[in-house]
Amino acid sequence: MPPETIRNQAPEIPASAHATPSDRRESFVLDAEDRAAIKHEAHHYEDLRATSIAALKIVQHRHGWVPDGAIPAIANALGVPASDIEGVATFYNLIFRRPVGRHVIKICDSVACFLTGYDQVRDAFCKHLGVRLGQTSADGRFTLLPICCLGACDKGPVLMIDEDTHGDVAPETIAQLLERYP
Amino acid sequence: MTTPAELKPLTSRLNLAAPLDIAGYESDDGYAALRKAVKEMQPAEITQLVKDANLRGRGGAGFPAGVKWALVPMGADAPRNKYLICNGDEMEPGSFKDRLLMEGAPHQLIEGMILAAYAIQASRGYIFLRGEYVLAAERLNRAIAEAQAAGYLGASVYGSPWSFELFVHTGAGRYICGEETALLNSLEGRRANPRSKPPFPQVAGLWGKPTVVNNVETLSNVPHIVLRGLPWYQGLSQGKSHDTGTKLYGVSGRVKRPGIWELPIGTSAREVLEQHAGGMKAGLELKCWLPGGASTDFLLPEHLDLAMDFDTIAKAGSRMGTGLLTVVDTTQSIIPVVRNLEEFFARESCGWCTPCRDGLPWTEKLLAALERGEGRPGDIQILEQLTRFLGPGTTFCALAPGAMEPLQSALKFFRHEFEAGVAAPAAQAVA
Numbered sequence: 291m292p293p294e295t296i297r298n299q300a301p302e303i304p305a306s307a308h309a310t311p312s313d314r315r316e317s318f319v320l321d322a323e324d325r326a327a328i329k330h331e332a333h334h335y336e337d338l339r340a341t342s343i344a345a346l347k348i349v350q351h352r353h354g355w356v357p358d359g360a361i362p363a364i365a366n367a368l369g370v371p372a373s374d375i376e377g378v379a380t381f382y383n384l385i386f387r388r389p390v391g392r393h394v395i396k397i398c399d400s401v402a403c404f405l406t407g408y409d410q411v412r413d414a415f416c417k418h419l420g421v422r423l424g425q426t427s428a429d430g431r432f433t434l435l436p437i438c439c440l441g442a443c444d445k446g447p448v449l450m451i452d453e454d455t456h457g458d459v460a461p462e463t464i465a466q467l468l469e470r471y472p
Numbered sequence: 473m474t475t476p477a478e479l480k481p482l483t484s485r486l487n488l489a490a491p492l493d494i495a496g497y498e499s500d501d502g503y504a505a506l507r508k509a510v511k512e513m514q515p516a517e518i519t520q521l522v523k524d525a526n527l528r529g530r531g532g533a534g535f536p537a538g539v540k541w542a543l544v545p546m547g548a549d550a551p552r553n554k555y556l557i558c559n560g561d562e563m564e565p566g567s568f569k570d571r572l573l574m575e576g577a578p579h580q581l582i583e584g585m586i587l588a589a590y591a592i593q594a595s596r597g598y599i600f601l602r603g604e605y606v607l608a609a610e611r612l613n614r615a616i617a618e619a620q621a622a623g624y625l626g627a628s629v630y631g632s633p634w635s636f637e638l639f640v641h642t643g644a645g646r647y648i649c650g651e652e653t654a655l656l657n658s659l660e661g662r663r664a665n666p667r668s669k670p671p672f673p674q675v676a677g678l679w680g681k682p683t684v685v686n687n688v689e690t691l692s693n694v695p696h697i698v699l700r701g702l703p704w705y706q707g708l709s710q711g712k713s714h715d716t717g718t719k720l721y722g723v724s725g726r727v728k729r730p731g732i733w734e735l736p737i738g739t740s741a742r743e744v745l746e747q748h749a750g751g752m753k754a755g756l757e758l759k760c761w762l763p764g765g766a767s768t769d770f771l772l773p774e775h776l777d778l779a780m781d782f783d784t785i786a787k788a789g790s791r792m793g794t795g796l797l798t799v800v801d802t803t804q805s806i807i808p809v810v811r812n813l814e815e816f817f818a819r820e821s822c823g824w825c826t827p828c829r830d831g832l833p834w835t836e837k838l839l840a841a842l843e844r845g846e847g848r849p850g851d852i853q854i855l856e857q858l859t860r861f862l863g864p865g866t867t868f869c870a871l872a873p874g875a876m877e878p879l880q881s882a883l884k885f886f887r888h889e890f891e892a893g894v895a896a897p898a899a900q901a902v903a
Contacts, residue, residue, distance in 0.1 A: 334598075334639040335661075336553075336679050342661035343644050347603075374662075381663040381822075382644035384603045396604075400565035401766055402724035402798055404812040438647055438816060439565040439766075440604055443724035443796070444731045453606045 318359025320367055324348050328367060338368040342378050346385045355386040383437070390433040391426040393471045396450040399436040402443035407460070411447045412436075414461035418468070432468070477501070478704065481696040482689070482718060483734040486576035491611055494618040497579040503624055505698035506583050509590055510632040515546070518591035518698065525697045525705045526716045531559055531650075531687030532764060532793040534782035537588075537694075543674035544592040544682045555683040556589040556597040557659070558691055561643060561650040563602060564765035565816060566798035569720040569732055570688035574601070574608035577692065578615035582638065584691035586624060587698055589636050592684055597638040600655050603645055612640050647820035651869045652685045653677075654822065665824040666869035693717055713738025713781035721780060723749035725799035726756055732796070738784070742776040745797060756801040760885065764793020766813050767874025769881035770800075790881065806886040807893055810879055811839035817875035828872035831862045835879065842893030852890050856883060 320328075331344040345368065349360045356379055365372035379385045386394075395415065399408050412423070415434055419427040426433040442448045445457025451471055459467070476484040477500070485492060485500055497503065509518055523538025545551060558581065562570040573581060581599075589597050601609055616638050619625045627635045646664050648654045653667035656678050677683025697705050708717050715737045721744045722732035728750030735744065741763065745751065752758055760770040763780065769790035771778075778784050785792040800809055818832035835858050841847045859880040862872040883890060 334641070337660075340659065340661040343658070347642075347644065370661075377663055378661065382646055384643075384645035399812070400816055401762070401809065401813055402566050404809070405725045405798070405800060405804065437604070437645075438820060439563055439567065441562045441568040441571040441602075443566055443568045443798070444722065446724060446730075450604060455604075 318357055318363050320349070320360075320363045324352065325367065328364075339370050339374075342368060342370060342375055343382065343385075346375070346379050346382075350386060354392075355389050383435075389426070391431050393431060393452050394433045394435060396435050396437035396440075397423075398438070398440045398442075398446070398448045400439035402439065403446040403448055406446035408447050410461050411449070411459050411464070414464050418464055432471070478700070479708075480718060480734040481700075481708075482573065482577070482580070482692055482720065485580065486572070488572065488576040491576050491578055491615075494579060494615070494622055498622075501699060502579055502695075503583055503619075503622070505695040506586055506590075506624060507630055509587055509698055510630045510634070513698075515591045515593055518587060521702065522591070522694065522697060524702055527690060527693055527697065527705075528715060528782060529687055530689035530693075530719070530794070532564065532767075532791070534792065537686055537690050540674060540684055540686070541588065541592050543672065544684060545675065546593065550593070551681050553596055553679075553681055554592055554594040555678045555681060556585060556592060556594040557655065557678065557683060557685045558585055558597070558599045558688055559650060559652070559655060559685050560599050560601040560605070560608070560688050561655060562605075562688070563647040563650055564767065564794055565813070566724055566762060566765050567722075567794040567796050568724070569722060569794060569796060571605060571608060572720070572732055573688050573692050574599075574605065575611055578608075578611045579619070580692050580695060581688055582612070582615055582619050583624075584694035585638060586619075586629065586636060587694045588684065588686060588691055589638075590629070590634060592682070593634065594684070595636060597636060598641045598659060598678075599638070600649070600659060601640055601642050602649070603643045605642075609640055609642055616640065646822070647816075648822040648869075648871060651871065654869065655685060656683065663822070665822050666871075668868060689720055708736055709738050710736045712736050713779050713784070715781040715783070719780065719795050721748070722796035723799060724796065725761075726753045726801050727751065727799060728753055738779040738781040740777050741771075741780050741797060744780065745776065745799065749797075752799070752801055756803065759800045759802040759804065760806070761800065762793075762798040762878065763790050764795045764797070766798075766816060767791075767870070767877055768793040769877045770885060771881075772885060791877070806882050806889050807839060807843045810882045811836065811843050813878050814839055814875060817871065821871060825867045825872075827862045827866045828875075831858050831872065832875060834858065835862075835875075842890060845893055845895055847890075847894040849894060851894060852883070852887070855879065855890070859883070 327348045328345045331341045345364045350356050361376050362372045365375045440448045447459045448457045519541045527537045528534040643649050649658045649664045651666050654664040658664040673683040706716050718734050719737040724730045733748045758773045762768050763785050771790050782792050814836045818836045821828045821832050823829040838851050859876040862876050864873045
C-alpha cells in the first residue's frame with residue numbers, strides 16, 4: 291500500500307475517465323452541502339479515508355441510494371482510490387448500490403425472530419407487496435430486505451421501516467403498519 | 473439497608489422512556505466517580521482497581537478488562553494518540569442488552585468510557601454504534617454534548633491536565649464489525665475484515681496506535697467500581713459465582729415474559745428463565761437453549777441449574793457469551809433452527825478466509841437439504857468434519873468457530889433429527 295502522502299498527491303481523476311454509456315457516472319457531482327457534511331465528519335477522524343462510510347451515507351441520505359457516479363466523486367473528495375470506495379460501498383449492507391423504494395423495510399431474520407414467527411411475517415410482506423426479499427414493490431414505495439438481529443429480541447418478530455423499529459409484528463397487522471409510510 | 477443502586481448498579485437509574493439528563497444523572501452520584509478519579513487517582517490505580525475487581529468483558533469473551541488495559545503502553549514514551557473504543561455494534565442474534573444501556577443510561581456509559589480512557593490515557597474515544605441504533609445515537613450524542621459543556625469531556629477534563637474527546641461513529645451494517653479488529657478496519661473507513669493478531673490492538677490498533685475496545689456493558693460497570701470500591705463490587709454476586717458484579721441476563725423465544733434483568737452474576741439459568749421470564753408459554757416445553765447468542769453451544773433442560781457465569785457454562789461445553797438466553801421449545805425441530813443460524817453466519821462472513829467463506833455456505837446447503845428431507849448418506853459426517861475445519865485456529869477471527877458451536881452441539885444432542893433428514897435410498901434413486 292502506498293504511503294498516505296503519495297495518495298494525497300495523486301492527481302484528481304477526471305470524471306470522464308469513468309464515463310459509461312448510460313452517462314450515469316458523469317452526471318454526479320457532490321454539491322457544496324454534501325462536501326460540507328463530509329468535511330464536518332472528517333473532524334472526528336485522523337484521516338480522510340475514515341470518512342468513507344460517512345460520505346457514502348451522506349450521498350445515500352440525499353439520493354436514497356449510492357449512484358455509480360458518486361463513487362469516483364467521493365474518492366476524489368477523500369483522496370482515496372475509487373476501487374477502495376466501491377469496495378467499502380459493496381461490503382456494507384446498509385449502503386445501497388442499487389435504487390430502492392421510498393421506504394426500506396428491513397425484516398430481522400435472526401434466530402430469536404425466527405423462533406417467534408419470522409417466516410410468517412416475511413411471507414405476509416412478500417404477498418402484500420408482491421415482491422421477494424431484495425425487491426422493490428411495483429409502485430416504488432417499498433423495498434423489502436432481510437437484516438440480522440436488530441437487538442430487540444424480546445419483541446420478536448421485529449423489523450425496521452426506514453429508521454423506526456417495530457416489534458411484535460404479526461401478519462395481520464402489516465397492512466395497517468404500512469399505511470403509516472405513504 | 474441496601475439501596476437499589478447498590479444492588480442493581482447498571483439499571484437502577486436506567487430509563488428507556490426518558491433517560492436522565494446530565495443534571496439528573498449528577499444529582500444521583502453521576503460523574504462522582506470521574507471527579508474522584510481525576511482529582512485523587514493515578515491512571516494506573518484505576519487499571520489496578522478494575523483488575524482487582526475482576527471485571528470480565530461482557531461482550532461475550534469474558535476477558536478481564538483491567539488486564540486488557542494494563543497491556544497498553546504507558547508513560548512519556550508511549551505512542552500518541554491512544555484510543556478507547558466502545559463496541560456498541562450489538563448484532564449477535566439473541567442479544568439486546570447494549571441497546572438498553574445506551575438508550576436508557578447514556579451518561580453511565582460515557583462516564584465509564586471517560587474513566588477507562590483516563591486509565592489508559594487515551595486522547596480520543598469512539599462509540600462504534602451499529603447504524604440501526606438510531607435512538608441510541610441520538611441520545612448518546614446529546615449526552616456527549618452535555619458532558620462536554622460540563623467540562624467532563626474535551627480539553628483538560630474536569631480541570632486536570634488530561635484531555636479526551638469522544639465521538640459516536642455509526643456503522644453501516646455487517647455483524648463482523650463487532651469483531652474487535654474488524655471494527656478497527658471499519659472505523660478506519662475500510663472493509664471490515666479482521667486483522668491478524670499479534671500485534672494486539674492494545675499495542676497497535678486504530679491507525680496503528682494503542683487501542684482498547686470494550687463492550688458497552690463492561691464500560692457501564694466502571695463508574696460504580698470506582699465510586700463504591702472493591703468489597704462492594706465483589707459482594708454483588710452474592711456468593712453465586714467467583715465472577716464478580718451483576719450481569720444483564722435476558723430471555724427471548726417463546727416464553728411468557730421475554731426481557732432483560734440485572735441479576736447477580738452466577739444466577740442460575742433456571743431462575744432467569746422460570747422466575748424472571750415466567751417460563752415457557754402455555755403448552756410449550758423447553759427443548760434446548762443458547763446461553764448467550766448465536767455463537768454459543770446449545771444446552772439442554774438438564775443444564776438449567778448451572779450458574780450463568782463464564783467458567784461454569786464453559787465447563788458444561790458452551791459459553792456464557794452475552795448471557796442472553798434464546799430458548800427453543802419442543803414443537804420446533806432443531807434442523808431449521810440450526811439452518812437459520814448458519815444462514816446468518818454464511819451471510820455475515822466477511823469472506824476474508826477460505827474456511828469461513830466457503831465452509832459456511834456449504835454447511836447451510838447441507839442443512840437445507842436435511843431440512844427438506846433430502847440429505848444424502850455422509851452429509852452428517854461432512855457436517856462433523858466442517859465443525860473441525862471451521863473450528864478454532866483455522867481462521868483469522870472467531871466468526872467461523874462461533875458458527876460451529878450451535879452446529880456441533882446440535883449434532884451431539886439431536887443426532888436422530890439429523891439422521892431423519894437423510895432421504896431413504898428409494899427417494900435418492902428417484903432424485
